Amino acid sequence: MALRVGILGAGHMGTTHATLLARDERVKVTAVADTDAPRAETLALRVGAKAVASLEAILDAGIEALFVTTPNTTHTAPVLAALAAGVHVFSEKPMATSLAEARQIRGAAARGPGPGLYQVGHNRRFAPAYKAAKARLADGSLRVTSAHIKMNRGELEQPPWVGDRAVTGGFLYESTVHLLDMARWLLGEVAWVQVVGGTHVYREPDDFSMLLGFASGIHAAFTSCAHSTWLFPFERVELFGAHGALVTEEMERVQFAPGLRKPVQTQEFGPLPIPEKWGYAEEDRLFVEAVLTRGTPPVTAEDGYRAVELVEACYRSLLRGERVTLPLL
Numbered sequence: 053m054a055l056r057v058g059i060l061g062a063g064h065m066g067t068t069h070a071t072l073l074a075r076d077e078r079v080k081v082t083a084v085a086d087t088d089a090p091r092a093e094t095l096a097l098r099v100g101a102k103a104v105a106s107l108e109a110i111l112d113a114g115i116e117a118l119f120v121t122t123p124n125t126t127h128t129a130p131v132l133a134a135l136a137a138g139v140h141v142f143s144e145k146p147m148a149t150s151l152a153e154a155r156q157i158r159g160a161a162a163r164g165p166g167p168g169l170y171q172v173g174h175n176r177r178f179a180p181a182y183k184a185a186k187a188r189l190a191d192g193s194l195r196v197t198s199a200h201i202k203m204n205r206g207e208l209e210q211p212p213w214v215g216d217r218a219v220t221g222g223f224l225y226e227s228t229v230h231l232l233d234m235a236r237w238l239l240g241e242v243a244w245v246q247v248v249g250g251t252h253v254y255r256e257p258d259d260f261s262m263l264l265g266f267a268s269g270i271h272a273a274f275t276s277c278a279h280s281t282w283l284f285p286f287e288r289v290e291l292f293g294a295h296g297a298l299v300t301e302e303m304e305r306v307q308f309a310p311g312l313r314k315p316v317q318t319q320e321f322g323p324l325p326i327p328e329k330w331g332y333a334e335e336d337r338l339f340v341e342a343v344l345t346r347g348t349p350p351v352t353a354e355d356g357y358r359a360v361e362l363v364e365a366c367y368r369s370l371l372r373g374e375r376v377t378l379p380l381l
């Protein structure tokens with residue numbers, strides 16, 4: 053029998069995941085809820101599910117897994133309720149918007165096989181461009197000594213809630229968390245951060261220059277601006293080694309310079325459809341696989357927690373004007 057899945061939040065990401073899940077023959081999208089009822093109805097119709105009024109109604113529909121795709125500060129309550137009901141959870145990023153809530157979720161998520169598996173939507177880990185970068189590091193083609201990372205955003209206007217810190221938790225939780233997680237995935241645990249920033253266009257810090265020191269000794273400069281326009285590439289990772297470099301341009305292409313007199317190798321991912329190029333298709337496939345095989349999810353509650361911790365460390369450093377070491381207490 054197909055895995056019964058519920059969707060909470062029928063907006064952009066709810067639609068993305070539900071559409072992908074509806075194509076997976078191992079899955080039956082069963083129930084969809086949204087505070088905006090017509091949205092739930094539209095999505096339910098699209099994926100052959102039932103529109104219901106609330107989280108409780110989704111859980112009553114006998115689902116085995118829940119996708120939480122509501123705005124950032126509304127993730128924790130439904131995630132905890134679902135885990136407590138023995139339901140597996142996929143939550144969009146960020147896991148939570150405070151350390152305390154992230155700890156609660158980490159504590160509630162299953163640590164082994166059984167009910168309550170939890171995966172967080174750090175989709176970029178499944179994007180072919182970032183997987184190609186990770187493969188170069190894993191096979192020793194590039195031994196990184198330092199990095200430059202950029203995660204800009206054109207505006208905090210669409211959808212309208214992205215400019216409301218009470219709903220996003222802050223710009224770092226909204227956008228930058230993607231590449232903070234990526235930095236950790238590629239380069240290992242972060243030992244300290246030192247951050248400067250400003251509040252220029254919106255009613256919250258919206259422009260950051262950050263130094264990251266990794267436990268390995270690697271250091272990185274990371275910039276993140278919320279009002280930079282969508283000038284390409286607004287998202288970029290540059291990794292430097294001994295006469296070697298690797299550069300990603302969004303999730304479109306990767307360039308790798310293996311040495312001083314060796315040709316640059318380019319991998320193009322531009323023509324891929326967005327769900328594959330941005331990693332959504334694979335993250336959903338692997339979530340379903342982890343549930344069905346009672347395996348470990350590919351992005352764990354610990355990963356979600358560490359990403360939240362990194363965001364918190366960056367805000368603390370900005371606020372205090374000093375270097376902050378991790379892990380945070």
Ligand SMILES: NC(=O)c1ccc[n+]([C@@H]2O[C@H](COP(=O)([O-])OP(=O)(O)OC[C@H]3O[C@@H](n4cnc5c(N)ncnc54)[C@H](O)[C@@H]3O)[C@@H](O)[C@H]2O)c1
Nearest residue numbers: 061062063064065066086087088121122123124144145211
């Ligand atoms: N991984 C990614 O690439 C990516 C991209 C965009 C957004 N996101 C994340 O996905 C989440 C949703 O973002 P989006 O772009 O889909 O937003 P959206 O505004 O398009 O959709 C959110 C939906 O949730 C509904 N909603 C709000 N509060 C609710 C509640 N308490 N209960 C039920 N429904 C509720 C809204 O009515 C809306 O339909 C956010 O956490 C965001 O950070 C991730």
